[in-house]
Amino acid sequence: xxxxxxxxxxxxxxxxxxxxxxxxxxxxxxxxxxxxxxxxxxxxxxxxxxxxxxxxxxxxxxxxxxxxxxxxxxxxxxxxxxxxxxxxxxxxxxxxxxxxxxxxxxxxxxxxxxxxxxxxxxxxxxxxxxxxxxxxxxxxxxxxxxxxxxxxxxxxxxxxxxxxxxxxxxxxxxxxxxxxxxxxxxxxxxxxxxxxxxxxxxxxxxxxxxxxxxxxxxxxxxxxxxxxxxxxxxxxxxxxxxxxxxxxxxxxxxxxxxxxxxxxxxxxxxxxxxxx
Numbered sequence: 001x002x003x004x005x006x007x008x009x010x011x012x013x014x015x016x017x018x019x020x021x022x023x024x025x026x027x028x029x030x031x032x033x034x035x036x037x038x039x040x041x042x043x044x045x046x047x048x049x050x051x052x053x054x055x056x057x058x059x060x061x062x063x064x065x066x067x068x069x070x071x072x073x074x075x076x077x078x079x080x081x082x083x084x085x086x087x088x089x090x091x092x093x094x095x096x097x098x099x100x101x102x103x104x105x106x107x108x109x110x111x112x113x114x115x116x117x118x119x120x121x122x123x124x125x126x127x128x129x130x131x132x133x134x135x136x137x138x139x140x141x142x143x144x145x146x147x148x149x150x151x152x153x154x155x156x157x158x159x160x161x162x163x164x165x166x167x168x169x170x171x172x173x174x175x176x177x178x179x180x181x182x183x184x185x186x187x188x189x190x191x192x193x194x195x196x197x198x199x200x201x202x203x204x205x206x207x208x209x210x211x212x213x214x215x216x217x218x219x220x221x222x223x224x225x226x227x228x229x230x231x232x233x234x235x236x237x238x239x240x241x242x243x244x245x246x247x248x249x250x251x252x253x254x255x256x257x258x259x260x261x262x263x264x265x266x267x268x269x270x271x272x273x274x275x276x
Contacts, residue, residue, distance in 0.1 A: 058086035059260050061154070062126035064117070066109070067098030068134045069244040081255035085260045089130065092120045094138070098191070106134070107164040110141045121147055128259065132156040132234055132243055137163055140179045143186040150187045152263045154256070156194050156243040157205060177213040180228065188231040190266055193257045198239035206235065
């Protein structure tokens, strides 16, 4: 993807995005960095919550690397020390994914990676899957195989790709529509989508997700979509490479804090519903 000049939203607010999480007394403060725009800064988010007298088990987040750019997860994991939550990101790098994709197809690369993904999921039993860019297709593929259903995911700048028999490549709109239908059909939720603020990210992710065949209109204040229940959309300053930049590692840790908090609340509501 060819990146264009960075476009900063006049208002990027996470405060209302976190309103559903009042159960945990979460407070978000955004720092305005310039008169013509705002962005999510590593010092901009402050979280306050009651201390849980019954500490929760550490959440395992599996990042599936489908020929994506390098991210220093080891460094990000060290940032959890200052968090109220305990989580750890582990990475599965799919061998030769890029080569197979370019020489054959995205579908062929997924099929070649099937057994290593299946074995890793069975061995680690992760709580959350995380995927960047075309990795959204890997999670849709896993869902279609029954390997990840009714479970949460985090997408960093997701870009769909055609998958034989699953995702049509007839148009970019169809790629999004089919990918989202798979995710929704298998009740994958909650879903946190984080995108950059550049024009390309706006066009290919934020606007594409708002198509009627995708998630419908986005409430930019609340970060919710009309047609995708339990999805949240967050925009951070930067282009498609934002999640690979060292200066954004603290932002990533705060986004994961938010995702874990949201998932804990969601699972708590589900348990209460079952008991009731």
